[in-house]
Amino acid sequence: MQIQVLQKDELSTLKELISGYTGFTFTASREHTLVQALSAFSKVHNCTSLLQFEHMLRTSDALMKKFTESLLIHETYFFRExxxxxxxxxxxxxxxxxxxxxxxxxxxxxxxxxxxxxxxxxxxxxxxxxxxxxxxxxxxxxxxxxxxxxxxxxxxxxxxxxxxxxxxxxxxxxxxxxxxxxxxxxxxxxxxxxxxxxxxxxxxxxxxxxxxxxxxxxxxxxxxxxxxxxxxxxxxxxxxxxxxxxxxxxxxxxxxxxxxxxxxxxxxxxxKPELQIYKAARRSQAATPMKSRKSINKPVVVTLNSTAQANAASAGHAKTTFEKAMQLYRTGQWQDVVKLLAPQPSISRSLLIRSLLNLGRTEEATILAEAACQNEPLDATNHLLLALVMMSEQRQRDAAAIIKKALFLDRNYIVAHFLLGISCFCTGDRNQALKSMKNAQNLLNALPAGAAIPLAEEESREQFQANVQRYLTII
Structure with missing residues (x-):
């Protein structure tokens, strides 16, 4: 005995069952594959109705695996495309x-x-x-x-x-x-x-x-x-x-x-984008006094030839350590960055958290970012670091909320507008995504040619503009 399928809509329950197990979808052009497999299996297992066969699939994982394998098309060959x-x-x-x-x-x-x-x-x-x-x-x-x-x-x-x-x-x-x-x-x-x-x-x-x-x-x-x-x-x-x-x-x-x-x-x-962790060393570290809202909101322009990196650390030793950590990071030696900065995270909490994320050590990155926000709640960069951790975990809505806090503290934070645009785009809020990207674009246009983006690691205005334009095109 075998099942005779008279109407295509009779397959709807079976298609839902297979889809739930494998994720496969069956368009009209692929339904014949399902019907052929159904006919063959029902004959072997002496099934007379779809309901009976569906029950067998639900109660036998081995049969479900065998049936779904019969639906696969192993059409491939060496050096295809x-x-x-x-x-x-x-x-x-x-x-x-x-x-x-x-x-x-x-x-x-x-x-x-x-x-x-x-x-x-x-x-x-x-x-x-x-x-x-x-x-x-x-x-x-x-x-x-x-x-x-x-x-x-x-x-x-x-x-x-x-x-x-x-x-x-x-x-x-x-x-x-x-x-x-x-x-x-x-x-x-x-x-x-x-x-x-x-x-x-x-x-x-x-x-x-x-x-x-x-x-x-x-x-x-x-x-x-x-x-x-x-x-x-x-x-x-x-x-x-x-x-x-x-x-x-x-x-x-x-x-x-x-x-x-x-x-x-x-x-x-x-x-997958390179994580844009921004120079926390340019901002106040946990050991330094907190900035006022007024000073945080003041626009900052850093030229590529400036000594911003040197000023990121307050002492010669810290400067040397920061530069070494930056070099290690650029060459992908994230484990060595962590070993170097973990005993003294204030030198560059940004590099430390980014390295932890690249190594998949999200829990440790979260602890560091949350502690920074608690110690310095008025530092926009700390909130952005926490948002980046959330984005790495695909928690886009939570990240967007944290980025908005950073923008409340610093409305000229170009990178924050950019990341808010990405988060909103990922959650389906295209209007807000477009608005945020345009905000970033307008702030970029106000900077002089050759300027480095404040808190955006190693990227010039022109490089960052290209990133923003790419997302504007997609949105």
Whole structure:
């Protein structure tokens, strides 16, 4: 016996059930896949009604897993959309330029990797790049069967259809029926894990603070609510400056998470912004007297050639320590920044908190920021640091409320207007987001050319204007 589906609306409950379990959506063009799987499974399990089959799915996790796996389309092959993979490697090389690419280990997540062709392709290309063997890739898929196949690294000729004979001979060893990936270094650099993209904490802490995530032609199978959730998970897993690549057919993620967006010839590139922690050393530290509201509201212009950094510390030792911490931070040595500043946080609470956030030590960053706000409630920078911690935790509404406190204390705080615009945009308040970005733009326009933005680390007026304009375009 098997179930006969007469009307498409009869599938609505089943589609909701599958969507709740996987996040998948079934458009009209994909309903035939669901009907085919339903017919096959109902015949095997002797089901005569949809209600009976739905009950079996609800009560048997094993059957649910097997049924959802049958709905997956494992259509992939080696070096698929090779230009996109090459672009990712180029972006990673540029990101690490000046940070000794050869010694830096690139850490990448191939999300929805199917049977492993994509992560292995990326590994082979990375081995021939400036990274050499200095990379690690984790490939995930919801299908355990696909993960097992990927770990086996044996493929049919169909998976190699984009490779010429020289490439096949270079990378694979031919067997009776399959081709075995013979590059042991590529296989050693790739790990496979079963994971559902819609569920948080699927990857271990080992795979946090990633350099890049590649998720191509996967999001098309998910409903919008699931897509938004996945985007936030990706954002959280990336390190500041980390890159996300999706497929040309995937839905845009603009507004789903606080990514910077770049349109390229091979598709959209999403980038997690570098955390804009601003020079707390320029403001009063906990050991110095609090400023009055009048002095806080006074506009400040700092030229690039000024001695603002030198004046950030009150003593020669503090100045030397601050400069050393800044150099360590610029080269990504955040753990060393924490070791240097933790015993004396007043030298630069800003650098210390930013480093903690980059290391994923949010709880410690929160404690420091909250203590600063309690000790100096009239210092706008302290409130902004706390808001940045909240933004790193995707608590955009809470962050917006704190940023407004900072703006109450300093209405000329350009960075605060900018971050308020981002928070409001992420929560769907486009009108306020637009207003805040325009406020930042107007304040920037009032500054002289070549001026550095007060409290915005190492960014000139022109650089910051470009950031504001980018968000104005998106909003």
């Amino acid at each position: 090779k230009d996109s993979l090459a672009q990712l490697i180029s972006l990673l090389e540029k990101k690490n330029d000046g940070n000794n690419t050869g010694a830096s280990v690139a850490r990448i997540w191939s999300a929805g990797c199917s049977t492993g062709e994509e992560p292995y392709s990326l590994a082979l290309l990375l081995l021939e790049s400036a990274f050499k063997a200095n990379f690690r890739i984790v490939g995930t898929d919801i299908s355990q069967q696909a993960i097992n196949h990927a770990g086996n690294a044996h493929y049919s000729e169909w998976s190699l259809r984009s490779l010429n004979s020289a490439q096949r001979e270079k990378y694979f060893e031919r067997g009776l029926k399959t081709y075995r990936l013979k590059d042991e270094t590529a296989k050693q650099r790739v790990t496979f894990v079963k994971a559902n993209l819609t569920e948080e904490n699927q990857l271990s802490r080992e795979w946090s603070n990633l350099d890049a995530i590649i998720c191509r032609n996967v999001l098309i199978y998910f409903e919008q609510q699931a897509i938004s959730k996945i985007a936030k998970i990706f954002f959280h897993q990336l390190k500041p400056g980390g890159i996300l690549l999706t497929g040309a057919s995937d839905p845009p993620l603009i507004g789903c998470a606080d990514f910077e967006v770049e349109y390229t010839a091979t598709g959209i590139v999403y980038r």
